[in-house]
Amino acid sequence: MTFTQSLLEALESLSGNKLRSGLTVLGIVIGVAAVIAMLAVGRGAEESITGSISSIGTNLLFVFSGDAGGPPGRNGGSGNNDRPLTLADAKAIADPFAAPSVQSVAPALQGNGTVTFAGENSSTTIQGVTPEYASVRNLEVAEGEFLNEEQLLGRMSVVVLGPETADNLFGRHEGVVGETIRIEGQPFRVIGVLVAKGGGAFGSEDNSVYIPFTTAQARLTRRGARDEVDIIFVQAASAENVLQASEEIANILRQRHRTPIGDDDFTIFTQQDFLSTFETITGVLTIFLGGIAGISLLVGGIGIMNIMLVSVTERTREIGLRKALGARKRDILLQFLTESSLLSLIGGVIGVIFGWLIGLIVGQIAAASDTNFTPVVGADAILLSTSFSALIGLFFGIYPASRAANLEPVEALRYE
Amino acid sequence: MDWVIEARGLTKTYKMGEIEVEALRDVSFQIERGEILAIMGPSGSGKSTLMNTLGCLDRPTSGDYLLDSEAVSNMNDDQLASIRNRKVGFVFQSFNLLPRMTAIGNVELPLRYAGLTEDRRERAIQALEAVGLKDRMTHRPYELSGGQQQRVAIARAIVPNPSIIMADEPTGNLDSKVGKDIMSLLLNLNRERGTTLIIVTHDPVIAEQTQRIIRLRDGYLESNSQEKKVKAKQ
Helix, strand or coil: CCHHHHHHHHHHHHHCCHHHHHHHHHHHHHHHHHHHHHHHHHHHHHHHHHHHHHHCCCCEEEEEECECCCCCCCCEECCCCCCCCEHHHHHHHCCCCCCCCEEEEEEEEEEEEEEEECCEEEEEEEEEECCHHHHHCCCCEEEECCCCHHHHHCCCCEEEECHHHHHHHHCCCCCCCCCEEEECCEEEEEEEEECCCCCEECECCCCEEEEEHHHHHHHHCCCHHHCECCEEEEEECCHHHHHHHHHHHHHHHHHHHCCCCCCCCEEEEEHHHHHHHHHHHHHHHHHHHHHHHHHHHHHHHHHHHHHHHHHHHHCHHHHHHHHHCCCCHHHHHHHHHHHHHHHHHHHHHHHHHHHHHHHHHHHHHHHHCCCCCCCCCCHHHHHHHHHHHHHHHHHHHHHHHHHHHCCCHHHHHHCC | CCEEEEEEEEEEEEEECCEEEEEEEEEEEEEECCCEEEEECCCCCCHHHHHHHHCCCCCCCEEEEEECCEECCCCCHHHHHHHHHHHEEEECCCCCCCCCCCHHHHHHHHHHHCCCCCCHHHHHHHHHHHCCCHHHCCCCHHHCCHHHHHHHHHHHHHCCCCCEEEEECCCCCCCHHHHHHHHHHHHHHHHHHCCEEEEECCCHHHHHCCCEEEEEECCEEEEECHHHHHHHHC
């Protein structure tokens, strides 16, 4: 008996009892649909988050004051003994001899405040930045210009608006250059509006206003005299240099702050750190959801075994007859194994279609609620789940099939 | 003599729990190629066991059984399957057709297990033609009458050109007129093809149409009317 023949016969036998076959594969259908939908949504989320992480800049490092990774109790968190980061620290990091892997450095002051225009109020993040900030953070200007060196040195009252802030104040984000708005009561002239980046993983960058660092120092914070900065953004020369840049920055800061190794009073975070933290989380989630889907597949497999056992009992006479006509053990074995794996393969294919539909619906819902998120059904997920379901059918078919194959022809023929 | 079947001292013992039941006790006989023969006996006489043994569905506990000079007694399961496939055609009382398959599909089944692919269809058609059912090829069993179903079963039995046809009460589920037709079909096929025909039956009318009757009682060979028939022929 060739393989195609047993395939045809199995198909015939399964279609001879459509309702039962359909109910039998339901477990596999649900299991595979769960796997496919779960992977699609997970991968979509991953892509969307990875996208927003890379949109905050390329080869970016973040330097904060305070030791996030230090031993607790001594200098952990933002301890009181931590020396704040200063403009001088930023200048030292920018030194091409001490830190050759660093391409550019952008210190920033950050605070929340209220901006007003013609009676419209909006609360935003106020960022005191240098001209390098735009390139380090991948900011693009939709209209007008970003801050320049002259404005920085002159402590000028100019501001670049995030598009959302512009919308909040003006009801539009075009044609607003030249207007004057008030930040914390002080007048600033709008010189540019940024391109929208969408909601990032770190709060909306679109709802921010950017003013020269020196202006922020002098007029909006009380720390002007001490030259403090809140955060230093550093761009490494290339992706391979990120780790090395991190080392170089750490060495410079340790020297300047006179801290022993292992007792740093600053924290350097790379984009890679964000990504790997995120990947750890999604990895755990994937294993968890995969486990649930796996249990569903297992239950489906047991359902198939159950029905195959019933089917073997029902068809005892048929098996006896086939043996009388010359079927060997392996012919019968092949017949029932083909049936069970075909059954679960069909369940797998239906499950893939269902899972894909679920992913599609989730994508539609996300699109309707303006979320930047598209579920992705990968070819590998389809291949994996269909072949896995066929394997389940094969595995759970072994016992019923061997029972059929080992029936004694005489007794099987006599069975009523 | 050209013996198609030689049975020497066939014994078959079943274990029913603690008790051993002797279904066949030292049964010996020969069957000539092309012969028509009836096996008779009351229920429990061992006639089913003898049929199963002669049909290679089961092995004797002791004794020798040669089918076409092949020693069946010591064969393993797969060898038994192969010899059944090549040398034995079965006709059952309840037809035993596969309900999902068409008539021709049922007839093709033994050829499939023989691994035949090329002229399988033609041979199945020829066999159906021989039983007069060529025009019912694509019908399924439930679309056929009892007599037609038994004809399909006979076509399935003759399609591998077996050495013997084992018919177990072939007319038991049919009314007497159709039964008569089936009997004359079997006898005709024997005449045309020279295939040995062994009929297991209760029915003396059927047994009368054979050349020889083997009677069993309590597992023993009670009578073997060969000599009488051979003499009568002469």
